[in-house]
Amino acid sequence: MLDIDAVIVTHLHRDHFDEVAIQRLAKHISVFCQLADKNSLIQHVFTQVLSVDDRCYWQGIQIIRTGGQHGTGELAQKMGPVSGFVLQVEEEPSLYIVGDSVCCQEVEEALQQYRPEIAVVNAGAAQFLEGDPITMDVEDLLQMSLACPTLQVIAVHMEAWNHCLLTRAKLRKWVKEKGLSERI
Numbered sequence: 489m490l491d492i493d494a495v496i497v498t499h500l501h502r503d504h505f506d507e508v509a510i511q512r513l514a515k516h517i518s519v520f521c522q523l524a525d526k527n528s529l530i531q532h533v534f535t536q537v538l539s540v541d542d543r544c545y546w547q548g549i550q551i552i553r554t555g556g557q558h559g560t561g562e563l564a565q566k567m568g569p570v571s572g573f574v575l576q577v578e579e580e581p582s583l584y585i586v587g588d589s590v591c592c593q594e595v596e597e598a599l600q601q602y603r604p605e606i607a608v609v610n611a612g613a614a615q616f617l618e619g620d621p622i623t624m625d626v627e628d629l630l631q632m633s634l635a636c637p638t639l640q641v642i643a644v645h646m647e648a649w650n651h652c653l654l655t656r657a658k659l660r661k662w663v664k665e666k667g668l669s670e671r672i
Contacts, residue, residue: 495520497519498522498585499568499569500528517534520540520573554597556592557589557590557595559619560619560620570589572585581604583604584606588610590625596632596635600635607632609624609642611645611659613653615653626654630668643656
């Protein structure tokens with residue numbers, strides 16, 4: 489296991505925090521999460537679980553929790569609460585970990601309010617047999633790029649699960665066609 493100082497958990501779906509993480513992470517490590525997940529993490533015997541309602545400070549890093557929407561409509565309700573986190577350190581680029589969300593009002597508000605330089609976006613366009621994507625697709629990435637013209641996007645969480653329909657090859661082709669290769 490790597491030498492890890494802390495873990496940020498956007499939500500507790502098994503593709504983000506699984507049995508391997510529970511078994512291998514040191515129980516004394518600082519774990520930052522949304523309030524909805526705090527008790528579950530404590531039940532897994534983690535001793536330094538810190539729920540972030542709005543923001544907190546840890547070792548010179550300001551950690552700001554943002555909202556998100558894991559899909560649209562009824563499906564988003566069923567998927568449960570998810571969070572994103574903005575990390576700010578003096579004289580360093582700010583980082584926005586969007587988490588499992590589509591581009592929604594909460595994401596756009598976070599972009600406008602915090603103006604992050606870098607965003608890590610779960611961009612696999614994950615989708616079930618019915619309904620809209622539950623993570624960002626290319627249209628969401630375009631919407632984010634337009635909302636924050638200086639944003640550098642790092643697309644992750646692609647091809648990891650069989651319901652992630654946006655492949656790296658498809659994204660690369662789309663980014664090139666849209667002239668966004670320098671930003672995504």
